[in-house]
Amino acid sequence: MHAIVEQLKSTVAATAATDIRAAFASDPKRFERFSARMDDLLMDYSKCAVNDEIMVQLEKLCAEGGVAAKREAMFAGEAINFTEGRAVLHTALRNRANTPVVVDGKNVMPDVNAVLHAMSGFAEGVRQGTITGSTGKQITDVVNIGIGGSDLGPAMATLALAPFHDGPRLHFVSNVDGAHIADTLKLLQPETTLFIVASKTFTTIETMTNAATARTFIADALGEKAVGDHFAAVSTALDKVGAFGIGSERVFGFWDWVGGRYSIWSAIGLPLMIAVGADNFTEFLSGAHAIDNHFRTAPFRENLPMLLGAIGYFHRNVLDYPTRAILPYDQRLSRFPAYLQQLDMESNGKGVTLDGTPVKGNSGPVVWGEPGTNGQHAFYQLIHQGTSVIPAEFMIAAKGFEPELRHQHELLIANCLAQSAALMKGRTLEEAKGQLLKSGMDAAKADHIAPHRVFTGNRPSITFVYEQLTPFALGRLIALYEHRVFVEGVLFGINSFDQWGVELGKELATGLLPVVQGKAGTDGQDASTTGLVGALSHLAG
Numbered sequence: 028m029h030a031i032v033e034q035l036k037s038t039v040a041a042t043a044a045t046d047i048r049a050a051f052a053s054d055p056k057r058f059e060r061f062s063a064r065m066d067d068l069l070m071d072y073s074k075c076a077v078n079d080e081i082m083v084q085l086e087k088l089c090a091e092g093g094v095a096a097k098r099e100a101m102f103a104g105e106a107i108n109f110t111e112g113r114a115v116l117h118t119a120l121r122n123r124a125n126t127p128v129v130v131d132g133k134n135v136m137p138d139v140n141a142v143l144h145a146m147s148g149f150a151e152g153v154r155q156g157t158i159t160g161s162t163g164k165q166i167t168d169v170v171n172i173g174i175g176g177s178d179l180g181p182a183m184a185t186l187a188l189a190p191f192h193d194g195p196r197l198h199f200v201s202n203v204d205g206a207h208i209a210d211t212l213k214l215l216q217p218e219t220t221l222f223i224v225a226s227k228t229f230t231t232i233e234t235m236t237n238a239a240t241a242r243t244f245i246a247d248a249l250g251e252k253a254v255g256d257h258f259a260a261v262s263t264a265l266d267k268v269g270a271f272g273i274g275s276e277r278v279f280g281f282w283d284w285v286g287g288r289y290s291i292w293s294a295i296g297l298p299l300m301i302a303v304g305a306d307n308f309t310e311f312l313s314g315a316h317a318i319d320n321h322f323r324t325a326p327f328r329e330n331l332p333m334l335l336g337a338i339g340y341f342h343r344n345v346l347d348y349p350t351r352a353i354l355p356y357d358q359r360l361s362r363f364p365a366y367l368q369q370l371d372m373e374s375n376g377k378g379v380t381l382d383g384t385p386v387k388g389n390s391g392p393v394v395w396g397e398p399g400t401n402g403q404h405a406f407y408q409l410i411h412q413g414t415s416v417i418p419a420e421f422m423i424a425a426k427g428f429e430p431e432l433r434h435q436h437e438l439l440i441a442n443c444l445a446q447s448a449a450l451m452k453g454r455t456l457e458e459a460k461g462q463l464l465k466s467g468m469d470a471a472k473a474d475h476i477a478p479h480r481v482f483t484g485n486r487p488s489i490t491f492v493y494e495q496l497t498p499f500a501l502g503r504l505i506a507l508y509e510h511r512v513f514v515e516g517v518l519f520g521i522n523s524f525d526q527w528g529v530e531l532g533k534e535l536a537t538g539l540l541p542v543v544q545g546k547a548g549t550d551g552q553d554a555s556t557t558g559l560v561g562a563l564s565h566l567a568g
């Protein structure tokens with residue numbers, strides 16, 4: 028592995044591969060050679076600093092890194108999340124072929140199908156008004172209370188699939204900041220509100236605290252007995268849910284082999300199903316299943332997740348780029364960058380390899396982004412002219428859902444394509460100066476101003492194009508990124524499926540709560556924390 032990375036670095040240095048602009052000038056077939064398709068989903072990576080030699084080496088890297096074998100181990104239910112002793116089987120949740128998937132000697136598919144069946148019965152009951160609130164009124168508002176993977180997936184996907192949303196209104200409460208639930212409850216009538224408490228562990232302090240506040244909201248308005256009619260729960264910890272007082276017919280389970288950030292396909296997707304209906308949810312699963320099959324069978328140069336992972340690794344560990352920007356040209360994908368932050372950074376933000384030794388080189392990059400065109404008017408300045416190179420990942424549908432606003436979609440497409448072209452082409456000093464002279468500026472001033480109007484170009488980007496953001500297309504897009512994270516994790520040599528890095532802060536917060544409440548002193552706290560506690564308590568009065 029290390030040898031191929033070194034080889035890739037020398038290939039980059041020796042072949043002037045980073046001159047993407049020159050590569051386009053000399054090869055009219057570059058787009059055909061460095062793009063791949065899966066049905067209507069096109070991945071254009073021709074604007075990355077790759078050539079055939081680099082692609083051959085990346086393929087070799089994936090082969091030597093054992094990506095294919097590890098992929099099969101994941102699909103087969105091996106306990107690849109070894110620090111937690113768990114299989115990693117979110118793929119079983121969308122296994123529309125229903126082929127057996129065996130964990131600890133048991134085929135999990137009957138349980139997966141049974142939960143899906145129960146979810147659709149409940150979701151359709153809420154949507155059609157056969158499941159009502161305690162006073163018999165139809166549910167108009169559903170509030171999902173969860174955080175991290177128990178929030179980001181359904182929140183992102185519900186927004187993304189707004190054109191398919193014909194069920195009750197959905198709200199998402201995640202933050203332990205009381206402002207979040209208070210602002211949400213202000214909009215709601217207890218009689219017509221259903222809360223879904225979503226927590227894999229059913230111990231997460233944010234979710235349990237918000238759930239207790241929601242419970243009081245119902246009990247105060249409708250009486251203690253009404254609670255059962257206004258709550259449902261999603262969890263792997265069914266014993267803990269029972270103690271909260273939610274009837275078993277309203278509890279939807281999943282399993283420890285589903286990671287939180289991979290759980291949108293499980294009962295965590297219940298709010299999405301209530302919003303768009305069971306058939307659309309099934310389509311969403313089918314899109315992901317299509318990518319799963321593609322990931323397992325397509326050859327490297329046609330395999331979208333493999334290519335995306337290999338190029339991601341190339342950017343991070345060969346070219347040393349510290350971040351990547353996710354730039355959907357789709358307002359409805361505005362939460363997709365946040366979703367990918369958890370997926371990618373919680374999975375691959377690790378410092379040790381599988382054998383516990385420090386990662387050589389880099390592990391996962393910082394992932395960030397905002398939808399275009401808004402980002403253009405905010406941070407694209409730095410992407411175009413800043414001192415760091417930031418690989419950008421664009422995505423755009425050929426068709427919007429508003430035929431009457433087609434001209435707006437055309438503008439959106441033009442902007443998306445213009446950005447990747449500008450990043451690649453840039454503008455030389457001569458071009459900048461020529462433009463200024465043409466505009467009538469005198470030569471001395473043009474000399475002075477032109478450097479500020481230079482774009483270095485050669486800034487890499489990947490663009491995804493698809494027909495329309497349907498449930499199928501969204502499922503495909505998410506699964507594509509999941510497998511990209513998997514490929515990169517294998518190449519980094521890390522376990523992508525645990526998240527010990529979130530634990531220390533949680534432990535310290537538990538210890539600090541009595542200090543903040545004034546029930547314990549600051550003995551043993553560091554001087555900064557002691558000072559901050561003092562300042563906050565003084566200000567709170």
Ligand SMILES: O=P(O)(O)OC[C@H]1O[C@](O)(CO)[C@@H](O)[C@@H]1O
Binds near residue numbers: 529
């Ligand atoms: O679903 P739970 O158990 O409430 O956890 C919420 C989130 O918290 C984390 O464990 C991180 O603290 C995530 O991995 C998870 O998605």
